[in-house]
Amino acid sequence: MRSPREDFEAAERRLARHYHAGSDLDPAGGSTPDLVSADMQTAGSASAAAPASFHADSAKQAVPSPSSGDDMPTVPIPARKAITTFDAASKRERIEVKPFATRLMRRTVTGAFGIWSRISTTVVRRLGWYPRVEPYVGYGTGDYSRLICRTVYSPEHAQSGVLIRGIRGMLAVAAPHTHVQASIDGVPLNTVQVGVSEVYDRVDSARAHGVEYAVSDSAGYLDLVAARRLEPGIHSVYYSVENRKPVAANLYTIPASAKVGIISDVDDTIMITQAPVFWKAAYNLLLLDPKKKASVPGMSVLFARIADLFPGAPFFYLSTSPWNVESSIRNFITDHGFPEGPLLLRDLDPRPKTFVPTGPQHKLEFAEQLMADFPDMKFILVGDDGQKDPTTYATIARRYPGRVLAIAIRQLSPKESTGIASVAGVTATQPIPVTDVPVFTGTTGSNLLKTMLPYLKAHLDTLD
Known part of the structure; x- marks a missing residue:
């Protein structure tokens, strides 16, 4: 071959x-x-x-x-x-290797999408x-x-x-x-x-x-x-x-000389969506005026400081949000002063592949794609503890030793993370990942800036 x-x-x-x-x-x-x-x-x-x-x-x-x-x-x-x-x-997700119940469910879902597509297409x-x-x-x-x-x-x-x-x-x-x-x-x-x-x-x-x-x-x-x-x-x-x-x-x-890249989540990392609370997340995603979306305090300042520290460093926004809302996220990034860069979002239509990737799977696959695209680049991973960013980022660091410079996890406030899970006695946030890579935590961008920026400055010489 x-x-x-x-x-x-x-x-x-x-x-x-x-x-x-x-x-x-x-x-x-x-x-x-x-x-x-x-x-x-x-x-x-x-x-x-x-x-x-x-x-x-x-x-x-x-x-x-x-x-x-x-x-x-x-x-x-x-x-x-x-x-x-x-x-x-992927091989493990192909429908023919799944149990009968899973195959039946997937075909039902894809069939429903197909019916909706035919009806809506006829109407338009x-x-x-x-x-x-x-x-x-x-x-x-x-x-x-x-x-x-x-x-x-x-x-x-x-x-x-x-x-x-x-x-x-x-x-x-x-x-x-x-x-x-x-x-x-x-x-x-x-x-x-x-x-x-x-x-x-x-x-x-x-x-x-x-x-x-x-x-x-x-x-x-x-x-x-x-x-x-x-x-x-x-x-x-x-x-x-x-x-x-x-x-x-x-x-x-992206220039070949770029030594550092930033991979950032969107929901509850730079933009407040309260993803752990389903009905609040749905409202913020579907019904809220895009111009009224709120930024996580201090995160744009943190990103600007990182951009100043690493001139030319690319910012990749890796989110489980669907491509359908790309324009909303794009305008949010511009309006709130975040460094612009590519968005890597998710397709919620299961028909081409007979399934919808989970959030962690989506992020892992695209993170691995970026690791392969830029083999000489080290990455700073930025996420939150409202979904599974801590464990996902720990997995990336384990699979690519030496390629992750630091992990920043924004911790959600009780108001943002409280939902049905907490009523049932289940925590809505994820624990801090166990990894050899330095992990910095904070409820705002200012908290993260105070702890992570000194570390990044101290390690500038190691990137030459």
Whole structure:
């Protein structure tokens, strides 16, 4: 089996060869076969498969306008569809290995989602709605980029990325199997079949060249790994679908020189949601005006101080919140002065994979993906004790010795953690993790700042 780097290099040669020979790439995207996924079983393996080098010629090309197709560069960027928790289950989570009762429950749930999807799709189509793209912030290593978006149905004049209440986001109707054209800084992406396809993929053995579009999955999600060398900084990714103007999202390219990264939870870590109390969490997530969401006291100051201490350090916001509320969290981060960075959220539609990952599983998989994406980087993990961040972070530290610089756990107040669990005599918070990595605790960002910042300053020399 060829290495991922060889796969991408072969893809580049194939794309260039077909173009210069008068390739039969279908510009309309009407008759070219669907995208076939590569051999990637988990989010971690997807990121570990990143290419390390590309041809410099394609990296130098750029155009001023992403919407004028005639001005597009002639050498496209090879990209492949990643297998993540969006559309694949790990071996232990595959439905065929589960007991009969679990299989029955999963099929019931996925069937219910399918019925809702068919009914809602029929209704919105009769209303004249058609697909648009919800772009999400991506990130890259300099050698390759991770791009994520979702296709949903919406009225003609609806805009992407606008701030809405959570309930509206949760009721969004997915537009599955929609053709999406994408570009980075105006240079188009061509999706290619590389590597060995999974047994769950619809394999098209006749296709041996790239196409100018990718296809979203049954829940409307599209997760691509694009092979392109980019300068560190913020780049623009443009997505377009038929009858819609292109929409843009930021792409954060992390410099190879960055020695420290920050992985932070969102709920009750930077934003007060009272997640342990179900009805309060539901209200805050679904019904509360997004502009009225409250920040955890002192956390933005703590993050700003960490950013000052480690210039250029990327901030990754890893949350079990669904992608449906991405715009709400994105605006919250900006409005409350937190360092901007990629959001890594969760898909609550079980159909592509026949299950919904648990919160800890979701965080573990994406943390492992980041560990593989940035093998020379050490991480500061920030969470709270209202869910399972302490044990999840301890697991990460144990699996990746020497890669976790420090763990910060924000302790919830009794008001935030009191719910049915406490009435039943069960604590609603998690104990402090037992690990070799220093763990700092506090009820506010100011408490954490007083104890953790001196430690981080004392260990600056160890990062050289």
